[in-house]
Structure formats: structure tokens, C-alpha cells
Amino acid sequence: MRTTIKDIAAMTGLSITTVSLVLNNKPSRISEQSKALVFEAAKKLRYRPNELAVGLIKKHTKTLGLLLTDICNPFFASLAKGVEACCSREGWTVILCDTGESHDKELAYMQTLSSKNVDGIIYCASMDSTAQKFLESWEMMEQLGIPCVVVDRSYEGPGIRSVSTDHVMGGWLAAEHLLKLGHRRIACVTGPRHLDVCRDRLEGYRMALNKYQIPYNPALICEQRFSIESGRHAVAQLTGQPYTAVFAFNDMMAYGVCQELRAQGLRIPEDVSVVGYDDIYPSQILEVPLTTVRQPIEQLGIRAAQELIAAFSDRIPPECRVLFKPELAVRGSTAPVER
Amino acid sequence: MRTTIKDIAAMTGLSITTVSLVLNNKPSRISEQSKALVFEAAKKLRYRPNELAVGLIKKHTKTLGLLLTDICNPFFASLAKGVEACCSREGWTVILCDTGESHDKELAYMQTLSSKNVDGIIYCASMDSTAQKFLESWEMMEQLGIPCVVVDRSYEGPGIRSVSTDHVMGGWLAAEHLLKLGHRRIACVTGPRHLDVCRDRLEGYRMALNKYQIPYNPALICEQRFSIESGRHAVAQLTGQPYTAVFAFNDMMAYGVCQELRAQGLRIPEDVSVVGYDDIYPSQILEVPLTTVRQPIEQLGIRAAQELIAAFSDRIPPECRVLFKPELAVRGSTAPVER
């Protein structure tokens, strides 16, 4: 049995109340002597409060739930890193929930987290979640009364707190970079189009085309599912379409694109330029390092956790919409178009 | 306020006990009618037990603490994936603790986890942890009375449960593969030598050399720190030593080795063969995919969680030492030595 507040009361001959008071630094005039006694005993007995009991009374646990779709995806790993860093710094704790893209599991997890009395949830919607499913999840959290911030999504809606990156700008950066290099036929390998992150990137891409007065060609757009294989499929699917550059909506797909392109005997960047999105770490170690749009992923995580912790401490639930700026990391996979 | 057992007692007109009994399927003869009543009310009120209260009484939380050094490292991400998968399948929950290689933080986390009444800890010692520090951590957990299984380490010691891979065999596989290809001067980029995982791999390497009657040459051994940069440093450090192949003790270092080798104008595998260790996923997507020793990382995580959950359910703390077999994934980074 772990030592409890009772043990230290017995040891010091003081009452439980007194012990609790001094251990929590409560403003009550208890003699310095008693205080010293208590602290000493606490140290000697290696006392640590039972957070279950504390939580039961205080109605909070200083715990955040982190709901994501695949911890093996470097994007989410970085995000988790940020969340964890912020939490541990603040004396909070994080429960890891990997939903594996399953909406049902998502919902189930929310209930579990609620049972465990988490004080907040950081939510990364699964890629398959349509606006409807998203709202369903959101409502579940509202209903459970758990504050939540959405990361990397920014569905419109009242009271939806989100932390994300300006993907319109991201799409713009990628496209303009290629356009400046002289590319005019830029294929786009998007993620699921119903996701706002994709719509935004695509909009940025179109805006850039617009600036250069290049017509938008739907035949160059290929919708995929954010995986390496997706990238390979995309190239296969685009066969026949002439293009000199590819803008993939995440780095994973970009890797797939590069693989398949090479399999077809094409060189990067001599024959085709490739731009990715996210800047997860493998992008730098490739033999031909990937030019990509960098999101401050870890920052997203830190900020999301901060918002939740702040909202909790100040009891102010600010309806915020934090938007980070992406930046372009120019590396070896892009080059001026061949004449 | 969430609905409690009390609310449903009030709603049905039954006592709290009765409600608790039926909700927990306790073997007590309660009329089917009352049962139905309770279940109905529970559903209507969306009742979910407060796990804090339950934990306080039952003295357990169905929660595991996962202590690792860097969730961004794909190795640990995969491990976490496995742990999480097993836990969620069993209705358990996992608290993510990223220690960032800090031994003090490790110790602090253990206390926190103890306060939260986790039922077990999965522990990946930080790379800097010497045998002494490791024992210190282990003792802390013993003292806190938390069952623990160590992953990817297998320090000798009574009562130390561990789940890991047979690294002697791993080292052997890597070395023998190269030897079979005709390589005779095989450089070794190890991790910290005080780690048993490194000693084991090195032993496997030596055994293989032995079989081929090749003397062990310490000048070809370079101790590093498991990071990409480490790999680059290693190559710099080995300059002057003639070698035709490199065996890096993890994939990250292998990436660094490849980078630096290429920077020096050497081709892989034509000029130098490179073998890694772990088989984290970027290894497959490289332009020259990495030959590497595959560990069943996710399995390690699953098994570790299983052990803990089983030990908990059966109240049998088996002093186990689970050892998985590694296998060689032969890919493009190795080739017969040039004549």
C-alpha cells in the first residue's frame, strides 16, 4: 500500500486536515514548526498524492487526450511530441489514442476519455471523416462537455477551436515556386477533396496559376489518400497527361510519386520536379532531398496543448482559430523546366 | 455534471447498490425486470462510470505508462503503435511519456505514473542510461510497486521482465550477409557500447567474422549515438581505413552513412555496401533501398503490453524474457564486393 495523507498524519501526530493544508500550501496559519514536521514526514515516507482521489474531488485530472489516426505517420508523431512536451512542462499528462482512421473507434475513444475525466481533447479528424462525421464527433465532445481543439482541420462552425496551418498559402508557395521555375503543366496529387486542408491547398495552387494566367486543368488533378502507395498510383493514373512537375499534398505521397517516376525511367528533377507538403524528416535524407512546404508540426501540437491548458486554468474558453504560416523548403527535387 | 449511478437510482426508484450490481453484471439475483429498468435508464441518461471513483476502490486503472525517449523516432512510434493497439483492444489506456533521453525526467515520470495509479509501465531505457542508471530506474519502479517490462534492453538481473529481439542473431545476419557477398573489411558503426543491444550485435558480428576466419579489427569499429548525424560523423572518422562495407547499428545512422559516403563521391552499393538495423519505414523508400536487419517492432510493443495485462489479470508476475527473432531484409544497398 502506498503511503497516504493519513500515514503522515499519524506520524506527525497532526490531523489529516492540517497535513492536507500544508501540503497544498493553503493560506491557513499553521505553525512553521508543524509545517516543517509535515514536510519532513512527507519526504521520509515518500508521499505522493493519489491523483485518483484528488481528481475525484477537484473534478479534473490535468490530463489531455490525444486523438490521432496513426502514430507511425511522422506528421502525427511530431504532433504528439509537441503535445507531450507542452503537457509535461506544465505538469500535465497525455493519453495516446490511435484511431487507425476509424470513425467508430474515434467515438468510442471519446467516451473512454470522458470516463477518465480528461480535461481536454486534441483531435485530429481521420482522413475519411466527411464534414458530417466531423460534426458528429464534435457534437459528441460538446455533449460530453470536454473542451477540444482540432488540429490540422478548420471546418467552419461556431465555437470550433482549431490550430492549423494556412494551407492556402502553402498551396500558393508550392505552386508559385514551380511556376517561377518555368513549369506550366503542374500535376496535383491531392488528398481526399472533402477535407478543407486539401481544398485550401488546391485553392492556393489555383490562385498561383491565376497569377500566371494559366488555365486550371482538372485532368492534372489526381485525388489520392495520403499514403506512399497513393503516390505511386497517382503517377500511374496521370500517365498520358503531359506534365513537368508534380505537387503532392503530403510528403508521403511525394515519396511514392518519386518512386514510381523513377520506375518509369524518369529523373528527378531533370525530367520532373516534385514538391511535397509537411516536411517530415525523411524528406531531408533522400538522395534527392525533397522540396516541400514545411508546416511547424511540433508547434501545432504545443499550441493546441497550450490553448487547452490555458482555457482550463483561466476558465476562459476562447473561440480561437490559430493559424501558423507555412514556409517553403527548397531542396533538390525541383529544378527549372527543361527547354 | 455527468450523470452518476445515483441519478439512475433515482430514476428507477432502485437503490444505488442494485444499480451498481446490475451494471457490473454481478452474480446477484436481481429480477430481470429491475435489470431491464436499470439498463434502460442507463442508456437514456448516457451513463458512463467515473473511472476515477472506480479506480479509487478497485486499486487499478487499466492504464499503462509508456516511457520512451523520442516518439519522433520511427522505432518508438512503431512501438507505441503496438502498445496502443494491444491496450485499446483490451479496453486499456496508455499514457505517453517522452523523456527526451533525460534520466531525471524518466524518474520524475515514474512518480507521476505512480500517482496516477497506472497498472504497469513499458520502459525503453534512454540511450545514455548506463547499467547503473538503468538499475536506478528499475529500483524506482520496484519501490513504487509498479510492474514493468523493459523493451529493447535485456540487462541481466533477477525479476527483470523484458521483451526484445535477439541482437546477437541480428548482428550475425548482417555480417554474414556481407561476408557472403565477399566483403572482408566491414566497418561497424555501433551505438553506445555500454548498451547490451550494441554489445550483442557486435558479438554477432564477431561470431560471423570468426566463422570466416577474419580477424576482428578494432580500427573498423566506430562508436556513435544512433542519430543521422552520428552516421555522417562515423564516415568522417573512418576516413583512411580501407573498407568495402558498413554495418550501422540502426537505420538512422545508416542514412547518415549513405549521405556522407555519397558526399565523398562514393556510390552505394557499387563502391560501398551498407547494412542498417531496425527496418524503419523510410528504408524502403530511399532511391537505393536499405538492406537492413528487421526487428518486429510493433510486435515488441504488442507483446510487452500483453505481458503486463496478462500479469495483471492473472496476478501472475512471470519473470519472462521474451526474445523475438530478427530477419534480414535484403535490398539495394548491398552488393558483391568489387574485384
Next chain:
DNA sequence: CTGTTAGCGCATTCAC
């Protein structure tokens, strides 16, 4: 078949 009583470990009025 079901309700009463106690108590898990702790924080918090309110008396003394």
C-alpha cells in the same frame, strides 16, 4: 431479491 453501511484517499467548510 434488494437496501444499509462503510470506506477508497483526499479537500474543504466550519467549529473549537
Next chain:
DNA sequence: GTGAATGCGCTAACAG
């Protein structure tokens, strides 16, 4: 300055 009493939400004997 300090302690007794109460209760957080729930389970577990033990009675009826």
C-alpha cells in the same frame, strides 16, 4: 492554529 465532519462516485460486505 488545528481538528471533526462531510462528501466526491463508486464498490463491497453484510443484512434484511
